[in-house]
Amino acid sequence: MKGIFDVSYAIESIPAIAKGIPVSLSIAVIAFSAGILIGLCGALIKIYNIPVLKQITAVYISFMRGTPLLVQIMLSYFGIPIVLRAVNAEFGTAMDISFIPAIYYIYVAFALNAGAYLTETIRAAILSIDRGQLEASYSVGMTTYQSMKRIILPQALKVGLPNIGNHFIAMLKDTSLAFAASVPEIMGLAKIVGGRTSRILEAYIVAALLYWVICIGLERLMALLEKRLRRNERGVQNDRN
Structure with missing residues (x-):
């Protein structure tokens, strides 16, 4: 059995693979936070039927939901x-693209993907x-912004x-x-x-278990x-009664 699956190697590899947990969480948290803002804007655009922006939002949602995340x-x-x-060449700017961390591009892709679904x-x-x-x-003089912020969105959060x-x-x-x-x-x-030891199965099982525990x-x-x-909602209702 050891030739198929080396338990000791799997255990030894946990610390090395677990170093990726903060990176995975940062991608999820940062991109999802941006996605919520995108989704809120997209939702309000669709609810209030804002011309032009509604059509752009529809195309954006259709594209993001109709193409694989990997793409x-x-x-x-x-x-x-x-x-x-192209911007550097067109406007004569000097942005050093080579020093932009790859994770920034991941933030953009995941945020746009999340925004489409959250809309x-x-x-x-x-x-x-x-x-x-x-x-x-x-009727009590609130603006649309105040109504959304104080009344509608808090209740919508509970529902969604x-x-x-x-x-x-x-x-x-x-x-x-x-x-x-x-x-x-x-x-x-x-x-x-x-890949270092060709013990791919052990490494992937450890990765799967880490994702499982986090989820x-x-x-x-x-x-x-x-x-x-x-x-809290029951407490408010009891106070009203």
Whole structure:
């Protein structure tokens, strides 16, 4: 059995592969945070039917949801430097593209990908809130911005939290594709560690277990957050009664 799977090597490789955890988490957190902002803007554009921007948003969502994330990573990794070189040539700027870390291109690809999916999630959550609450806020002199910030969005967050949490967990798992752009996240380090001794199976199993443990932790965290929000909501309803 040792010839097929070396348990001791798998255990020894855990620290080296686990060094990719902060990189994977940083990609997920930073890109997802940017994706939420993109998704919120896209949702509001679609809800309020803003001319031109609505059509642009529709094309953006269709493209990002209709193409593989790996392709989007490659477009970002190779395309952005080409665009920046063209800008240098056209305007005589001197941006040093060679010193831009590859992870920045990953942030862009993942943020745009998350934004496309979150646009529909956030839009559905906002539309689920009774429009009468928005009209009531107008009646007491609130602006649309104040109504959204104080009344609609907090309630929409409670409605959309399960789906948003699932999107985040899915994005964390998708960070395994970042190794295609030479970013040393969990999967990238597993490939390097396994390649040194040809113990690829052990390295990939360790990577899988690390992703699994992290996702279990995130699922528990999301469940606790949902439970706390429900408890707070029940507390507010009891106070009203």
